[in-house]
Amino acid sequence: MKIFVAVKRVVDHNVRIRVRPDGTGVETAGVRMSMNPFCKHAVEAAVQLGEAGKADEIVVVSIGPKAVNDVILTALAMGAHRGILVETDADLETLAIAKLLAAIVAEEKPDLVLLGKQAVDDDSNHVGQMLAGLLDWPQATFASEINIEADQLSVSREVDYGRVTTAMPLPAIVTADLRLNTPRNAALPMVMKARQKPLAVRSADCMNIDLTPRLTIEKTSPPPERVAGRTVADVGELASLIAADIAEMEAL
Amino acid sequence: MTILVLADHDLGALSPATARVVAAASVLGEIDVLVLGEGIDQVAADAAKLSGVARVLVAQHPGLVGQTAETFVPVLAKLAPDYAHIIASAGALGRDIVPRLAARLDIQPITDVIAIHGPNRFDRPIYAGNAIQTVSSAQPRQILTIRASAFRAAGQGGSAQIIPLDYDPVNAIATIVAAHRTENNTPDLATAQIVVGGGVSVGSAEGFKLVGQLAAIIGAGVGATRAAVDAGYAPNDWQIGQTGKIIAPDLYIAVGISGALQHLAGIQGAKKIIAINTDPEAPLVKLADIVLIGDLFETIPALIAQLEHLGVKP
Numbered sequence: 415m416k417i418f419v420a421v422k423r424v425v426d427h428n429v430r431i432r433v434r435p436d437g438t439g440v441e442t443a444g445v446r447m448s449m450n451p452f453c454k455h456a457v458e459a460a461v462q463l464g465e466a467g468k469a470d471e472i473v474v475v476s477i478g479p480k481a482v483n484d485v486i487l488t489a490l491a492m493g494a495h496r497g498i499l500v501e502t503d504a505d506l507e508t509l510a511i512a513k514l515l516a517a518i519v520a521e522e523k524p525d526l527v528l529l530g531k532q533a534v535d536d537d538s539n540h541v542g543q544m545l546a547g548l549l550d551w552p553q554a555t556f557a558s559e560i561n562i563e564a565d566q567l568s569v570s571r572e573v574d575y576g577r578v579t580t581a582m583p584l585p586a587i588v589t590a591d592l593r594l595n596t597p598r599n600a601a602l603p604m605v606m607k608a609r610q611k612p613l614a615v616r617s618a619d620c621m622n623i624d625l626t627p628r629l630t631i632e633k634t635s636p637p638p639e640r641v642a643g644r645t646v647a648d649v650g651e652l653a654s655l656i657a658a659d660i661a662e663m664e665a666l
Numbered sequence: 667m668t669i670l671v672l673a674d675h676d677l678g679a680l681s682p683a684t685a686r687v688v689a690a691a692s693v694l695g696e697i698d699v700l701v702l703g704e705g706i707d708q709v710a711a712d713a714a715k716l717s718g719v720a721r722v723l724v725a726q727h728p729g730l731v732g733q734t735a736e737t738f739v740p741v742l743a744k745l746a747p748d749y750a751h752i753i754a755s756a757g758a759l760g761r762d763i764v765p766r767l768a769a770r771l772d773i774q775p776i777t778d779v780i781a782i783h784g785p786n787r788f789d790r791p792i793y794a795g796n797a798i799q800t801v802s803s804a805q806p807r808q809i810l811t812i813r814a815s816a817f818r819a820a821g822q823g824g825s826a827q828i829i830p831l832d833y834d835p836v837n838a839i840a841t842i843v844a845a846h847r848t849e850n851n852t853p854d855l856a857t858a859q860i861v862v863g864g865g866v867s868v869g870s871a872e873g874f875k876l877v878g879q880l881a882a883i884i885g886a887g888v889g890a891t892r893a894a895v896d897a898g899y900a901p902n903d904w905q906i907g908q909t910g911k912i913i914a915p916d917l918y919i920a921v922g923i924s925g926a927l928q929h930l931a932g933i934q935g936a937k938k939i940i941a942i943n944t945d946p947e948a949p950l951v952k953l954a955d956i957v958l959i960g961d962l963f964e965t966i967p968a969l970i971a972q973l974e975h976l977g978v979k980p
């Protein structure tokens with residue numbers, strides 16, 4: 415079985431971002447970048463399926479400028495077998511990303527595509543579902559558990575009321591949630607070995623897909639700031655404040 | 667042109683989020699609500715009562731019960747040509763279905779909308795709510811999810827027509843095997859007026875019960891941090907934050923929660939925040955409206971006793 419994993423390079427999730435004062439976006443120059451956390455869970459899931467003898471090839475793909483090479487290398491160091499960089503300097507919308515991925519999936523014909531459930535920069539939570547729609551494959555989003563028996567996939571998904579287990583035949587799309595597994599940190603020898611693994615580079619512009627943005631980002635603004643409040647002396651004072659708040663809510 | 671809103675429902679009841687999506691969408695035009703599932707007469711009747719709703723379209727079929735993207739998307743895609751906007755709430759259902767639908771229709775969706783400036787202009791948060799994007803779209807129709815907690819609920823003055831839809835079953839290959847439902851008699855988190863949240867510092871599932879007791883006495887919804895959920899102290903659907911539920915209560919009481927930016931992403935809409943923490947330097951303490959410095963194992967039982975003493979009722 416062949417597994418395909420899509421990974422995105424984003425501003426590291428520990429960085430407190432800054433909105434540019436002129437409203438043109440978020441400052442990303444000189445900011446620490448890393449693999450989107452949800453994508454790490456997707457890569458880990460693929461590697462674990464490989465280790466369990468259920469997958470023989472894991473291909474990782476990332477779309478973006480040359481610098482996204484580093485997250486492909488991270489995935490290769492975690493245990494993926496080969497990488498594909500789809501190079502573009504343009505800021506692509508999720509629909510364009512999904513179309514590029516669909517084109518590569520059509521060529522590579524994997525049995526399973528794993529993605530993160532959302533990228534923590536744009537917080538879109540789109541690409542997996544879009545890819546499934548474009549390919550007309552079944553989808554299992556927000557996965558917290560994956561099992562494969564023969565060509566049957568069973569996924570536990572996190573939903574608003576708890577969890578739901580869904581079964582479907584392969585090929586299918588799965589998007590990873592944070593409770594799916596604990597991603598490994600690649601040991602140094604694996605990091606060295608990753609550089610020897612095959613990495614193909616393609617140009618997004620040469621794939622015959624219209625990548626023109628559909629939306630105009632008019633401006634980016636910081637959220638309203640909260641100001642520091644006050645500290646109460648004891649539990650009694652807090653209880654009175656809460657009681658007063660509740661009385662006021664009831665009055666409305 | 668009319669607006670199509672997909673109803674969110676569970677256990678035969680309309681989700682409180684839908685009333686808020688309807689209210690948000692009503693600035694755009696007349697609304698049709700689409701209800702898909704089985705055993706959903708009550709859902710349709712409740713949707714028909716919301717003010718701003720012109721018609722409720724209903725398709726009932728056993729194949730629609732699991733609410734899968736595979737079965738819902740074809741129904742929405744078929745209706746799409748008649749609508750300028752297709753809107754769902756940004757809950758698990760909307761997030762699952764809307765991007766798939768949009769890709770099928772070759773539309774770039776706009777999701778998690780927190781403000782509507784006009785038919786084609788919307789605000790949406792990025793970077794865990796640390797930046798707000800204002801976007802506009804020149805596409806022939808807009809496909810959106812709306813963050814319910816950012817809007818008020820629609821009134822109950824409506825009396826919309828309920829219209830059954832012809833439904834051609836699709837051959838869905840994904841099937842629902844089991845649902846694990848969190849037993850819950852606390853208010854819906856996304857729309858609760860008061861929420862009490864607990865962090866990993868409660869130390870155990872037993873310790874988390876303190877949080878539940880405080881919530882019960884004031885009629886609050888119960889939430890948790892990711893760390894508390896990962897530790898197994900609280901169910902996954904109680905998680906508040908960037909990857910959990912987004913809340914906007916009048917009052918949020920955070921018990922032993924540090925205030926990581928991913929958690930703050932879920933509580934930005936809270937009107938008033940009370941933080942109870944041993945650490946005066948915790949980020950949430952720094953931005954809360956009211957702070958109590960103290961050990962939760964002492965302060966929470968004492969607070970419950972005081973509230974009882976004051977005669978506060980849920």
Ligand SMILES: Cc1cc2nc3c(=O)[nH]c(=O)nc-3n(C[C@H](O)[C@H](O)[C@H](O)COP(=O)(O)OP(=O)(O)OC[C@H]3O[C@@H](n4cnc5c(N)ncnc54)[C@H](O)[C@@H]3O)c2cc1C
Nearest residue numbers: 865866867891892893907908909922924926929944945962
């Ligand atoms: C991609 C990603 C997504 C994430 N999404 C979310 C999300 O949606 N929601 C979320 O919550 N987190 C999320 N997280 C995790 C987040 O970064 C934090 O790790 C988490 O919120 C911390 O939870 P906590 O406050 O319970 O624990 P901690 O950060 O460990 O804080 C515990 C707090 O309790 C206080 N304390 C300790 N003992 C006591 C006591 N006896 N009495 C009172 N106070 C006490 C401490 O002073 C401290 O402030 C995400 C992380 C990543 C990487």
Ligand SMILES: Nc1ncnc2c1ncn2[C@@H]1O[C@H](COP(=O)(O)O)[C@@H](O)[C@H]1O
Nearest residue numbers: 420421477529530532533538539540541
């Ligand atoms: N530029 C990209 N390159 C590769 N994969 C991506 C890219 N953007 C998004 N993805 C995948 O889609 C998932 C969801 O992203 P999003 O829909 O942008 O929130 C990510 O976790 C990745 O798995």
